[in-house]
Amino acid sequence: MHLSAENLAARRGEDLIFSNVSFGLEGGDALVLTGRNGSGKSTLLRVVAGLLRQEKGRVTFTGADGDSDRLPGEASHYLGHRNAMKYELTVAENLTFWKAFLGDMPGGAGLGIEAAADAVGLADITHLPFGYLSAGQQRRIAFAKLLVAHRQIWILDEPTAALDTSADQLFTDLISAHQKKGGIVLAATHQPLGLNNVREMRMTGFAGVSEGVWG
Numbered sequence: 001m002h003l004s005a006e007n008l009a010a011r012r013g014e015d016l017i018f019s020n021v022s023f024g025l026e027g028g029d030a031l032v033l034t035g036r037n038g039s040g041k042s043t044l045l046r047v048v049a050g051l052l053r054q055e056k057g058r059v060t061f062t063g064a065d066g067d068s069d070r071l072p073g074e075a076s077h078y079l080g081h082r083n084a085m086k087y088e089l090t091v092a093e094n095l096t097f098w099k100a101f102l103g104d105m106p107g108g109a110g111l112g113i114e115a116a117a118d119a120v121g122l123a124d125i126t127h128l129p130f131g132y133l134s135a136g137q138q139r140r141i142a143f144a145k146l147l148v149a150h151r152q153i154w155i156l157d158e159p160t161a162a163l164d165t166s167a168d169q170l171f172t173d174l175i176s177a178h179q180k181k182g183g184i185v186l187a188a189t190h191q192p193l194g195l196n197n198v199r200e201m202r203m204t205g206f207a208g209v210s211e212g213v214w215g
C-alpha cells in the first residue's frame, strides 16, 4: 500500500498557499503536519482527501491489493474540524447513517455501532441526541465514525481538539492500532499525538514550502 503526493501546490482564493509539497507513505506510516495557524495544514489534508482541487501536482494511492485505480479520497476517512453529525439524531442514528453510507472498503470490516461507541468510551449514551453531548463527547463520537467503516487511510485535522487527557490517550491508542493493522495516517495537529513510526512535516506557508519534500 502506498500513498504519495508529488509536487503539490494549492491555492485558496487568489493566494498560493503552498507549492512543491511531496511525501510518500507506506502502510503503517504516519505523517503529522505541524505549523502556525494559516500555514496550509487543513488545505493540504483537504487536497489529499480529494475535497479541494490542487493547483499543481498529484496524489496517488495504490492499495494493498496493488489496485491503483481508486482515488485516494475513496480510500480515506476524513475527520475535519467539524464533526459531521446531525444534532437532532441520536448518536446511534448518526453512526448507523455513516456505516451504511460509507460501507467498507476491501481489506477490512468496520465495527458495529455499540462496539465503536464502546471503543471511544461512550457505550452508554448512544440513545442520546448528538446535540446533548459535551464538546469532548461529540469529538469522541466523530472519531467513532472512523471505526464503523473500514478505510486504509485516516486523514485527521486536529483530531484531539476539545479532548481531555484520557481521550488524548484513547485516540493515540486507536490511531496506533490502525497503523499496526497496516493503515496510513495523515494528521494535522498543534499538540504531539504520541504516535510511533511517525514523521513530521512542518508547514511554513508559501515562503518555506521547498522544505516539504519527503521520500
Ligand SMILES: Nc1ncnc2c1ncn2[C@@H]1O[C@H](COP(=O)(O)OP(=O)(O)OP(=O)(O)O)[C@@H](O)[C@H]1O
Residues within 6 Å of the ligand: 012, 013, 014, 017, 035, 036, 037, 038, 039, 040, 041, 042, 043, 044, 188, 203
Ligand atoms: N475558502 C478560502 N478562501 C480564501 N482563503 C482561504 C480559504 N480557506 C482558507 N483560506 C486561507 O488559506 C490559508 C491556509 O488555511 P488552512 O486552513 O489550510 O491553515 P491551517 O494551517 O490548517 O491553519 P489552522 O492551524 O488555523 O487550522 C489561510 O491563510 C486561510 O486564511
